[in-house]
Amino acid sequence: DAGVTQSPTHLIKTRGQHVTLRCSPISGHKSVSWYQQVLGQGPQFIFQYYEKEERGRGNFPDRFSARQFPNYSSELNVNALLLGDSALYLCASSFLSASSNTDTQYFGPGTRLTVL
Amino acid sequence: RKEVEQDPGPFNVPEGATVAFNCTYSNSASQSFFWYRQDCRKEPKLLMSVYSSGNEDGRFTAQLNRASQYISLLIRDSKLSDSATYLCVVTGGDSSASKIIFGSGTRLSIRP
Numbered sequence A: 001d002a003g004v005t006q007s008p009t010h011l012i013k014t015r016g017q018h019v020t021l022r023c024s025p026i027s028g029h030k031s032v033s034w035y036q037q038v039l040g041q042g043p044q045f046i047f048q049y050y051e052k053e054e055r056g057r058g059n060f061p062d063r064f065s066a067r068q069f070p071n072y073s074s075e076l077n078v079n080a081l082l083l084g085d086s087a088l089y090l091c092a093s094s095f096l097s098a099s100s101n102t103d104t105q106y107f108g109p110g111t112r113l114t115v116l
Numbered sequence B: 001r002k003e004v005e006q007d008p009g010p011f012n013v014p015e016g017a018t019v020a021f022n023c024t025y026s027n028s029a030s031q032s033f034f035w036y037r038q039d040c041r042k043e044p045k046l047l048m049s050v051y052s053s054g055n056e057d058g059r060f061t062a063q064l065n066r067a068s069q070y071i072s073l074l075i076r077d078s079k080l081s082d083s084a085t086y087l088c089v090v091t092g093g094d095s096s097a098s099k100i101i102f103g104s105g106t107r108l109s110i111r112p
Helices: none
Strands: A005-007 A010-013 A019-024 A031-037 A044-050 A053-057 A064-068 A074-078 A087-094 A111-115 B004-006 B011-014 B019-025 B030-038 B045-050 B055-057 B060-065 B070-075 B084-092 B100-102 B106-111
Touching: A005 A087, A010 A019, A019 A031, A019 A087, A019 A111, A031 A074, A044 A064, A044 A074, A044 B100, A074 A087, B004 B084, B011 B019, B019 B084, B019 B106, B030 B060, B030 B070, B045 B055, B045 B060, B070 B084
Parallel strands: A010 A111, B011 B106
Antiparallel strands: A005 A019, A019 A074, A031 A044, A031 A087, A044 A053, A064 A074, A087 A111, B004 B019, B019 B070, B030 B045, B030 B084, B055 B060, B060 B070, B084 B100, B084 B106
């Protein structure tokens, strides 16, 4: 079985541009979460989606948005890129249930974004 | 104060040693706890969940102390391949939304 997949693997953008990152969860998983990881830090929670609805949001500006599609894949969009947005963007899927607030996250390989 | 705090290390120990990490969390309503391992330039991978009763998986033992709000990871008979960054994860704590908090990670280096 395929694990979590992300595309692209690497991306270079310039300040002010927009970027879309994509994630496909493990088959059967209905929840997708997005994280930003800068060098030397742990992943920072951006969003969690479950059944196409936003279930949680971290402390990121409105330039960051996401959505989940009927097939449970997800996109993370970042507008008006800043130099500080350069990071590894990780997607994780989980078999979250509607009644549970806890889940084990399985990560994809990440998209490394560089903003020049 | 950070919601989840870890000693960043690095811990540099000889092969065969026993090493322990702690991770403290600030939200007493937190519900689930995990340890992840992350190798350089790779994604985090689940090492083990942490239960109140404590749990063991081979050379690895995890403990949760809710009263003092910390979790621990013990690695016995350490191997060279254990060299990595160990991340603690705390989830829940808000009934209206999901919240997943990672610590900054503890770097472990095992020397021959």
